[in-house]
Amino acid sequence: MKILLVTDAWHPQVNGVVRCNESVVAELRKRGHDVLVIHPGMFRSVPYPLYKEIRFSLLPFRKLRRMIEKFGPDRVHISTEGPLGIAARRICVRGKREFTTAYHTHFPKYLWDHLWVPPALSWPFFRWFHGKSHRVLASSESAAAELRNRGIPRAVAWTRGIDESVFHPREKQDLGERPILLHAGRLSVEKNIRAFLNCRSEGTKVLVGDGPERAALEREFPNAVFLGWRFGEELARIYSSADVLVFPSRTDTFGMVMIEANACGTPIAAYPVHGPLDIVENGVNGEMDEELEIAISRALSVSRESCVNSSKRWSWEGAADLLLCSKP
Numbered sequence: 001m002k003i004l005l006v007t008d009a010w011h012p013q014v015n016g017v018v019r020c021n022e023s024v025v026a027e028l029r030k031r032g033h034d035v036l037v038i039h040p041g042m043f044r045s046v047p048y049p050l051y052k053e054i055r056f057s058l059l060p061f062r063k064l065r066r067m068i069e070k071f072g073p074d075r076v077h078i079s080t081e082g083p084l085g086i087a088a089r090r091i092c093v094r095g096k097r098e099f100t101t102a103y104h105t106h107f108p109k110y111l112w113d114h115l116w117v118p119p120a121l122s123w124p125f126f127r128w129f130h131g132k133s134h135r136v137l138a139s140s141e142s143a144a145a146e147l148r149n150r151g152i153p154r155a156v157a158w159t160r161g162i163d164e165s166v167f168h169p170r171e172k173q174d175l176g177e178r179p180i181l182l183h184a185g186r187l188s189v190e191k192n193i194r195a196f197l198n199c200r201s202e203g204t205k206v207l208v209g210d211g212p213e214r215a216a217l218e219r220e221f222p223n224a225v226f227l228g229w230r231f232g233e234e235l236a237r238i239y240s241s242a243d244v245l246v247f248p249s250r251t252d253t254f255g256m257v258m259i260e261a262n263a264c265g266t267p268i269a270a271y272p273v274h275g276p277l278d279i280v281e282n283g284v285n286g287e288m289d290e291e292l293e294i295a296i297s298r299a300l301s302v303s304r305e306s307c308v309n310s311s312k313r314w315s316w317e318g319a320a321d322l323l324l325c326s327k328p
Contacts, residue, residue: 001033001034001074001075001324002033002034002036002071002072002073002074002075003028003033003034003035003036003073003074003075003077003323003324004035004036004038004068004071004073004075004076004077005021005024005025005035005036005037005038005077005079006038006064006076006077006078006079006080006084006085006088007021007037007038007039007078007079007080007084007085008039008040008054008056008057008079008080008081008082008083008084008085009021009039009054009079009080009082009104010037010039010040010041011039011041012053013053013054014053014186014209014210014229015185015186016104016185016252016254016255016256016257017079017080017104017105019256020104020160020256020319021037021079023161023163023316023319024316024319024320024323025037026316027161027316027317027319027320028320028323028324031320036067036071036073038064038067038068038084038088039084040055040056040057040084041055042063042067043057043058043060043063043064043084044057044058044059045057045058046058056082056083057082057083057084057087058083060083060084060087061087061090061091064084064087064088064091065091068088068091075100075323075324076088076092076097076098076099076100077099077100077101077102077137077323078092078099078100078101078102078133079101079102079104080102080104081101081107081125081126081129085101085129086129089101089129089132092132093132098134099133099134100133100134100135100136100137100323101129101130101133101135101136101137102136102137102138102139102158103126103130103136103137103138103139103143103144103147103155103253104139104253104254105251105252105253106143106251106252106253106274107122107126108122108123108126109250109251110190110251113190113250113251123150123151126147126150126152127150127151127152130147130152130154130155131152133154134154135154135155135156135325136152136154136155136156137156137158137322137323138155138156138157138158138253139157139158139160139253139254139275140157140253140254140274140275140277140278140279141157141278142274142277142278143155143157143253143254143274143278144156144157146274156322157278158319158322158323159314159315159318159319159322160254160256160259160314160316160319161314161315161316161317161318161319162259162260162263162311162314162315162316163316164263166232166233166236167236167239167260167263167264167311168236168263168264168308169240169264169265169304169308170233170236170237170240170241170264171237171240172240172241173237173238173241174241175204175206175225175238175241175242176203176204176206176225177203177204178203178204178243179201179202179203179204179243179244179300180203180204180206180241180242180243180244181196181199181201181203181204181205181206181242181243181244181246181269181296182206182207182208182238182239182242182244182245182246182261182266183196183205183206183207183208183209183245183246183247183248184207184208184209184235184238184239184245184257184260184261185208185209185249185255185257186209186210186211187207187209187210187211187212187213187214187217188211188212188213189212189213190249190251191211191213191248191249191252192248192249192250192251193207193213193217193248194217194220195248195292196246196248196292197217197220197221197224199246199292199293199296200293201293201296201297203243204224204225205221205223205224205225206224206225206227206238206242207224207225207226207227208227208228208229208230208235208238209228209229210228210229214226235260236260236264239260239261239263239264239265239266240264240265240266242261242266243266243300244266244267244268244269244286244296244299244300245257245258245261245266245267245268245269245286246268246269246270246292246296247268247269247270247275247276248270248271248292249275250271250273252274252275253274253275254275254278254279255270255275255276255279258270258275258276258279258280258286259279259311259314261307262279262285262286262307262308262310262311263307263308263311264308265304265305265307265308266304266307267285267286267287267299267300267302267304267307268280268285268286268287268299269286269287269288269292269295269296269298269299270286270287270288270292270295271288271289271290271292271295272288272289272290276288281310282298283298283302284302284306284307284310285302285306285307285310285311286299286302286307287299287302
């Protein structure tokens with residue numbers, strides 16, 4: 001089967017959307033499908049002002065239409081709501097070609113929290129974008145439920161997965177005075193990292209990742225340890241060495257770092273919001289509380305074996321199955 005993935009988020013970006021896309025593509029190719037990924041690197045583009053590594057394709061419609069017609073896909077999946085996603089949606093609607101879309105990020109909340117765009121103004125765009133989709137693959141059941149409540153009826157939960165050959169418990173390494181409180185991911189304002197770094201919890205705060213907030217955070221919090229990006233086995237060793245993974249974001253709809261940390265035996269501390277609510281079970285694989293310090297304190301006593309067991313429910317095979325499913 002020929003499968004087309006159109007995405008505004010691809011390498012060299014480092015984020016959960018890219019990791020999800022590349023993992024599903026790898027699973028589909030493993031099954032023998034012919035997968036074409038169309039991404040901003042194939043077009044003239046400009047950097048997004050707030051995040052230079054994110055690029056917006058310029059006037060992609062005509063070239064994208066030619067690429068789609070030449071490939072002749074049996075399935076079209078539009079991963080993002082950016083310039084390429086909008087153009088691909090337009091092409092599919094005009095050509096009466098069936099397509100699916102994905103909802104990776106809680107953008108209406110992000111737009112309100114950081115750009116002061118009222119949800120009443122942003123939700124109509126998302127209803128328009130996803131409204132003609134054959135199926136909307138949301139990052140979690142709670143995200144899918146919100147989409148349905150907001151007038152996007154064909155939203156379903158899209159599972160995520162873990163590469164168990166990489167993410168499993170490993171020997172601990174010295175990262176500082178224990179307990180080790182770890183944050184992993186992009187260092188940007190929407191991740192709410194200051195909420196973590198301002199916690200008065202004892203131990204060493206370690207951050208894996210990079211982004212536009214890094215320089216400011218390093219100045220404000222000189223006692224925290226900033227490691228930059230780490231990947232694969234090196235990241236798995238850091239997960240395994242941490243006592244708690246702290247996930248302070250209030251806008252992520254999933255958070256793959258949480259299930260990867262669990263697979264390495266590390267419990268999660270988070271707010272009880274979209275994302276953590278679909279992953280964390282208090283006392284089983286982490287703790288959630290509106291007071292992040294309380295969540296951290298309680299998470300320290302969660303069984304690491306229980307965390308590993310809880311991670312077994314996630315698989316990329318299931319994610320690929322849902323993408324291939326023909327029923328709305």
